[in-house]
Amino acid sequence: xxxxxxxxxxxxxxxxxxxSEDETNIKRIFNQALQNGKSYEMLEHLTTKIGARLSGSExxxxxxxxxEKVMKDFGFDSVWLQPVMVPNWVRGKKEVAKIMSxxxxxxxxxxxxxxxxxxxxAKGIExxxxxxxxxxxxxVLGSEKIKGKIIFFNRPMDPxxxxxxxxxxxxxDQRRAGASEAAKYGAVGVVVRSLGSNLEDYPHTGNMxxxxxxxxxxxxxxxxRHAELLSASxxxxxxxxxxxETYCEMLPDVQSYNVIGELKGSKFPDEFIVxxxxxxxxxxxxxxxxxGAGCVQSIEVLRxxxxxRLKPNRTIRAVMFMNEENGLRGGREYARQAELKKEKxxxxxxxxRGGFTPRGFTMSGTDEQKAKIRSWKSLLEPYGLADMSQxxxxxDIGPLAGQGTTLIGYLPDSQRYFNYxxxxxxxxxxxxxxELELGAASMAALTYLIDKYGLx
Amino acid sequence: xxxxxxxxxxxxxxxxxxxSEDETNIKRIFNQALQNGKSYEMLEHLTTKIGARLSGSExxxxxxxxxEKVMKDFGFDSVWLQPVMVPNWVRGKKEVAKIMSxxxxxxxxxxxxxxxxxxxxAKGIExxxxxxxxxxxxxVLGSEKIKGKIIFFNRPMDPxxxxxxxxxxxxxDQRRAGASEAAKYGAVGVVVRSLGSNLEDYPHTGNMxxxxxxxxxxxxxxxxRHAELLSASxxxxxxxxxxxETYCEMLPDVQSYNVIGELKGSKFPDEFIVxxxxxxxxxxxxxxxxxGAGCVQSIEVLRxxxxxRLKPNRTIRAVMFMNEENGLRGGREYARQAELKKEKxxxxxxxxRGGFTPRGFTMSGTDEQKAKIRSWKSLLEPYGLADMSQxxxxxDIGPLAGQGTTLIGYLPDSQRYFNYxxxxxxxxxxxxxxELELGAASMAALTYLIDKYGLx
Numbered sequence: 001x002x003x004x005x006x007x008x009x010x011x012x013x014x015x016x017x018x019x020s021e022d023e024t025n026i027k028r029i030f031n032q033a034l035q036n037g038k039s040y041e042m043l044e045h046l047t048t049k050i051g052a053r054l055s056g057s058e059x060x061x062x063x064x065x066x067x068e069k070v071m072k073d074f075g076f077d078s079v080w081l082q083p084v085m086v087p088n089w090v091r092g093k094k095e096v097a098k099i100m101s102x103x104x105x106x107x108x109x110x111x112x113x114x115x116x117x118x119x120x121x122a123k124g125i126e127x128x129x130x131x132x133x134x135x136x137x138x139x140v141l142g143s144e145k146i147k148g149k150i151i152f153f154n155r156p157m158d159p160x161x162x163x164x165x166x167x168x169x170x171x172x173d174q175r176r177a178g179a180s181e182a183a184k185y186g187a188v189g190v191v192v193r194s195l196g197s198n199l200e201d202y203p204h205t206g207n208m209x210x211x212x213x214x215x216x217x218x219x220x221x222x223x224x225r226h227a228e229l230l231s232a233s234x235x236x237x238x239x240x241x242x243x244x245e246t247y248c249e250m251l252p253d254v255q256s257y258n259v260i261g262e263l264k265g266s267k268f269p270d271e272f273i274v275x276x277x278x279x280x281x282x283x284x285x286x287x288x289x290x291x292g293a294g295c296v297q298s299i300e301v302l303r304x305x306x307x308x309r310l311k312p313n314r315t316i317r318a319v320m321f322m323n324e325e326n327g328l329r330g331g332r333e334y335a336r337q338a339e340l341k342k343e344k345x346x347x348x349x350x351x352x353r354g355g356f357t358p359r360g361f362t363m364s365g366t367d368e369q370k371a372k373i374r375s376w377k378s379l380l381e382p383y384g385l386a387d388m389s390q391x392x393x394x395x396d397i398g399p400l401a402g403q404g405t406t407l408i409g410y411l412p413d414s415q416r417y418f419n420y421x422x423x424x425x426x427x428x429x430x431x432x433x434x435e436l437e438l439g440a441a442s443m444a445a446l447t448y449l450i451d452k453y454g455l456x
Numbered sequence: 457x458x459x460x461x462x463x464x465x466x467x468x469x470x471x472x473x474x475x476s477e478d479e480t481n482i483k484r485i486f487n488q489a490l491q492n493g494k495s496y497e498m499l500e501h502l503t504t505k506i507g508a509r510l511s512g513s514e515x516x517x518x519x520x521x522x523x524e525k526v527m528k529d530f531g532f533d534s535v536w537l538q539p540v541m542v543p544n545w546v547r548g549k550k551e552v553a554k555i556m557s558x559x560x561x562x563x564x565x566x567x568x569x570x571x572x573x574x575x576x577x578a579k580g581i582e583x584x585x586x587x588x589x590x591x592x593x594x595x596v597l598g599s600e601k602i603k604g605k606i607i608f609f610n611r612p613m614d615p616x617x618x619x620x621x622x623x624x625x626x627x628x629d630q631r632r633a634g635a636s637e638a639a640k641y642g643a644v645g646v647v648v649r650s651l652g653s654n655l656e657d658y659p660h661t662g663n664m665x666x667x668x669x670x671x672x673x674x675x676x677x678x679x680x681r682h683a684e685l686l687s688a689s690x691x692x693x694x695x696x697x698x699x700x701e702t703y704c705e706m707l708p709d710v711q712s713y714n715v716i717g718e719l720k721g722s723k724f725p726d727e728f729i730v731x732x733x734x735x736x737x738x739x740x741x742x743x744x745x746x747x748g749a750g751c752v753q754s755i756e757v758l759r760x761x762x763x764x765r766l767k768p769n770r771t772i773r774a775v776m777f778m779n780e781e782n783g784l785r786g787g788r789e790y791a792r793q794a795e796l797k798k799e800k801x802x803x804x805x806x807x808x809r810g811g812f813t814p815r816g817f818t819m820s821g822t823d824e825q826k827a828k829i830r831s832w833k834s835l836l837e838p839y840g841l842a843d844m845s846q847x848x849x850x851x852d853i854g855p856l857a858g859q860g861t862t863l864i865g866y867l868p869d870s871q872r873y874f875n876y877x878x879x880x881x882x883x884x885x886x887x888x889x890x891e892l893e894l895g896a897a898s899m900a901a902l903t904y905l906i907d908k909y910g911l912x
Contacts, residue, residue, distance in 0.1 A: 030616065030618070031616045034615040034616050035615055159490040159491055159890070160486065160487045160490050160491060162486070162838065162839055162840065162894070164890075197889075197890060198889055198890075357813070357869045357871050359840070382618065383618055384618065384815070386842045386843070387842070413813045413840075413869065415813050415888060415890045415891050415894065416888050416890075416891070432871060432872050433653075433654055434615070434620075434653060434654075434871045434872075435871050435872070438618070438871065
């Protein structure tokens with residue numbers, strides 16, 4: 001055997017060996033998650049013992065204390081709180097809303113205030129309703145027709161998108177910007193069709209924001225089924241009025257925290273890999289899929305690596321970000337501190353698409369970085385992780401892009417996410433144990449590979 | 457441009473055009489299923505208005521009449537019933553079972569008779585219990601230890617299989633063959649750990665059969681949680697007894713039917729493509745995932761093709777097979793009739809893995825046939841249909857293998873199937889609308905491609 005041949009042979013052998021070690025370790029990771037996983041019982045506690053965790057709420061505070069304790073109990077190398085001031089929007093008393101058709105008695109409908117909205121107070125708002133499908137219709141209608149009215153944004157999520165996040169993206173402007181856009185023409189309030197995949201009885205909340213120097217008007221979401229009812233009522237009688245009262249308000253900022261757990265790297269302790277989810281949730285359900293799942297999966301990644309003695313080369317952090325839902329203060333503060341401390345983050349991975357069955361990962365980074373991750377496809381595909389085609393990371397890790405960090409999103413199946421998202425139905429019982437565990441293992445497997453091989 | 461070049465150009469253009477037409481039509485198929493689909497409302501009727509449909513039951517009879525009417529109402533070219541005699545096993549009065557630990561008061565546990573089992577009648581059976589994990593342990597124990605006892609088969613489904621059907625396959629011998637194997641050594645009854653993925657309170661039924669010339673003894677399934685309890689009780693006290701009474705029995709065969717709907721082929725009417733599910737279900741739930749989903753998806757395939765005027769070249773049949781669960785009489789009769797009438801079936805596709813999000817298709821056929829189907833991967837992958845690696849078709853279409861038919865299984869995600877399979881929990885509310893619709897569209901898309909291009 002000549003030198004070149006024997007070198008080639010050596011390379012092939014070591015590559016086969018390396019692959020085999022990776023296969024073995026990834027299988028061990030999945031076995032650990034499925035046989036002795038802790039993600040499901042962590043999620044049960046977070047969602048059913050603590051429950052809703054809107055920034056500034058008592059639930060959020062309890063969740064901070066709990067997740068710090070959990071990570072300390074698992075014996076991670078360091079666990080600490082990173083202070084961050086967060087907004088404190090409160091819903092107040094339950095909302096009331098009615099379709100007032102004059103002759104008939106009023107019909108109560110299911111609504112909720114949108115996050116960030118001002119409230120109407122006990123006096124409520126009553127006005128005629130104009131239904132639109134798109135923000136651009138407001139320009140055509142103009143002040144004359146809109147002044148003094150309630151604008152009803154009724155564009156559904158497009159069911160023909162296979163990825164439901166695309167459908168969500170395509171309908172989200174109504175919720176986020178609808179109030180200020182309507183207020184520009186003198187509207188007194190807005191009712192927004194809930195961003196849900198199906199016809200349901202419960203409304204979906206979510207954040208909205210006001211454009212500076214435009215009058216603030218109250219904004220609510222209406223259940224998709226009652227959006228259909230309101231629309232039908234308007235077709236029957238164009239003079240139908242709508243009444244609603246909401247008691248929400250924005251209180252002064254309060255102190256809160258990102259919660260961080262760390263396994264110290266043995267070879268490159270100054271290179272960081274983050275896995276994270278957001279600890280805050282909306283106030284209506286238990287924040288199970290959004291994003292209790294991502295939090296417990298992130299803790300589980302570190303627990304699995306530690307349990308299996310897969311000692312990392314780089315420093316790996318589980319970060320429970322605070323305030324993704326209505327401010328992103330936690331994500332911004334984490335990136336700011338990383339910058340200040342010159343902590344070099346080579347990769348950050350977020351799980352914020354629910355605890356559903358694995359499909360793959362989204363990625364934003366250089367072509368080289370993405371190619372490196374895709375080169376591991378054969379190791380990940382046996383676990384249902386076949387889709388690595390889409391761009392994206394996650395809201396909380398987004399601010400790390402400034403330092404060139406490769407951003408990765410855990411990509412579970414999207415079909416059921418918008419059944420529950422931001423609603424009273426986002427509860428523990430909607431999360432399947434195996435699906436949650438497979439997600440945690442998927443994240444741990446990719447973390448293991450990035451840690452071992454880097455992204456260059 | 458020379459002749460060869462221009463021919464190559466022509467070929468490339470027509471291939472691009474062809475691909476684009478296929479892409480368009482497959483998109484239309486998915487849009488139809490997601491925007492104007494009928495599968496979900498069909499399933500709601502079948503499961504909540506008709507309900508359980510064990511062969512020989514009133515529910516099964518109603519389901520035959522209903523599915524014939526549905527397909528006639530959709531205006532399929534022909535709709536008819538294919539007679540088949542089916543077994544008529546009935547559960548009778550609700551089962552009773554108790555762990556009798558002597559000193560303490562008896563603990564009631566959740567059990568159900570296994571399909572095909574004889575009953576104990578009102579006198580019940582009470583005996584000491586021997587726990588085993590594998591059938592082979594019986595040989596080691598021998599008649600001396602087993603005679604007069606109840607054998608408790610307690611091997612769980614292995615959670616480390618990513619595909620839960622592999623875990624099911626690996627534990628199924630206990631249920632199917634446990635009773636006769638234990639009876640060979642003089643056991644008086646068997647208790648089998650339910651074939652479920654998780655710890656649950658409800659038992660999973662399913663078929664068992666007796667080996668000829670071996671005494672028939674009663675067989676029940678116990679919920680996984682109570683299997684754990686029974687096992688713990690035995691560890692604490694080896695003399696624990698178990699009591700159970702069951703009232704099931706096998707009555708004489710009754711007349712039933714496969715229900716068949718057909719769209720006649722325009723070019724090759726004598727070549728057949730079958731899409732099917734099984735209309736019968738176990739008696740405990742509503743047969744929603746198993747296999748109401750597969751039935752309504754199969755009807756939906758023909759409805760979509762007809763609605764979109766994608767007139768098939770070949771004759772396409774939706775077949776609601778009767779008696780998959782405890783006899784396979786419908787599948788056998790369908791194949792026998794096809795043979796008798798010399799109906800050349802080029803492909804048969806079954807959906808019997810639940811109404812979950814699409815993953816791909818399983819296939820059994822020649823390498824050429826499988827390669828042809830895999831050549832369409834780029835058309836199917838955008839819809840989550842990435843996995844075409846596994847062999848297999850479906851139980852009901854299996855008997856068509858004799859005439860060389862390519863057998864195809866619709867492959868949805870497997871993670872939640874064995875939460876519900878064969879239990880009181882297999883109900884309509886466990887089926888997600890979009891997941892069900894995507895399955896129907898997946899089957900319609902592949903049917904469209906097979907019909908258009910054949911499998912040679």
